[in-house]
Amino acid sequence: MSRGGGKGLNLKDKLDGNELDLSLCDLNEVPVRELALLPKATVLDLSCNNLISLPSDFCSLMHLVKLDLSKNRLQQLPLDFGRLVNLQHLDLLNNRLVTLPVSFAQLKNLKWLDLKDNPLNPALAKVAGDCLDEKQCKQAAVKVLQHMKMIQSEQDRQRQRKLQAEREMEKKREAEQRAKEAQERELRKREKAEEKERRRREYDAQKAAKQEMEKKTKKETVQTRKPASSSRPPQPPRHKHSWSRSVLRVLLFLLLCVLCTLAACKLTELQHQPVCISVNTLYEDVVAALQNHKTLQNMLQPNSQQ
Numbered sequence: 201m202s203r204g205g206g207k208g209l210n211l212k213d214k215l216d217g218n219e220l221d222l223s224l225c226d227l228n229e230v231p232v233r234e235l236a237l238l239p240k241a242t243v244l245d246l247s248c249n250n251l252i253s254l255p256s257d258f259c260s261l262m263h264l265v266k267l268d269l270s271k272n273r274l275q276q277l278p279l280d281f282g283r284l285v286n287l288q289h290l291d292l293l294n295n296r297l298v299t300l301p302v303s304f305a306q307l308k309n310l311k312w313l314d315l316k317d318n319p320l321n322p323a324l325a326k327v328a329g330d331c332l333d334e335k336q337c338k339q340a341a342v343k344v345l346q347h348m349k350m351i352q353s354e355q356d357r358q359r360q361r362k363l364q365a366e367r368e369m370e371k372k373r374e375a376e377q378r379a380k381e382a383q384e385r386e387l388r389k390r391e392k393a394e395e396k397e398r399r400r401r402e403y404d405a406q407k408a409a410k411q412e413m414e415k416k417t418k419k420e421t422v423q424t425r426k427p428a429s430s431s432r433p434p435q436p437p438r439h440k441h442s443w444s445r446s447v448l449r450v451l452l453f454l455l456l457c458v459l460c461t462l463a464a465c466k467l468t469e470l471q472h473q474p475v476c477i478s479v480n481t482l483y484e485d486v487v488a489a490l491q492n493h494k495t496l497q498n499m500l501q502p503n504s505q506q
Contacts, residue, residue, distance in 0.1 A: 211238060219243040223268070226250060232257050239263045247271050247291070259283040270294055270314070282306030290341075293317055299324060302355055305348035313341035323347075 211234050214221055220241035227249040235241065242265040251272040259280045267284070270293035282303030287310055294317040314337050315328040327347040331337040462483055465476030 221245045223247040305352040
């Protein structure tokens, strides 16, 4: 019957000094929590069980010095398996491993390694060798560590190249973005300048059209007034004619008054009045004077003819 995670086991009963033997316990899980409570168990034997994988917290058992995982069904080791830095002896015989995690290169204290009877990839199998005796297993530990360090270095270089490429790509994107933003700013500036120029031309055109319209209107007004003024004949100053007419009217009025007074004094009963007597006397004197003037002219005419 499967014991699962080893819950039916009393680990202390399996502990002998610093060695904990859990082999042939039909385990399909590793009791990591219980093992962590036994830091004195630096030698752990988990061989001949049904383990398919190791939990990620298995790598917290950093006190392990010797570990036997042979004759299980492990297909892979945890990615951070290299945390077991105190591990010196590792037996992975007869499992289903194809590769090892890159962190395996961090097992700097590893002195003994057996990877026989695993479907390893050709490169790793060639490095690991056959491990038929103690010497070959020790050489396998050294060579596999060197191999994994090379893989780790290559991956680090690839990672660095990738990071460098990503940084360069980011810089390129930033440069392109800056160039694009600069082009957009330049385009906006140019469009703004063109808009200002268009509005200035539009304003100048409107101003010129307005001035042209004002000139045209002024010219039409002048042309409209000019024929009207030229069609009328020149007229003499009105004030002179008005003055002469006023004088003539006054004289005619005075003459009329004189005639009326004279008629009244001659033909009415007013002729015996003192005023009329004076007027009649003046009238007779004027008439006599005119007659004498006429007689004188008649006398002078013959003399001038002689």
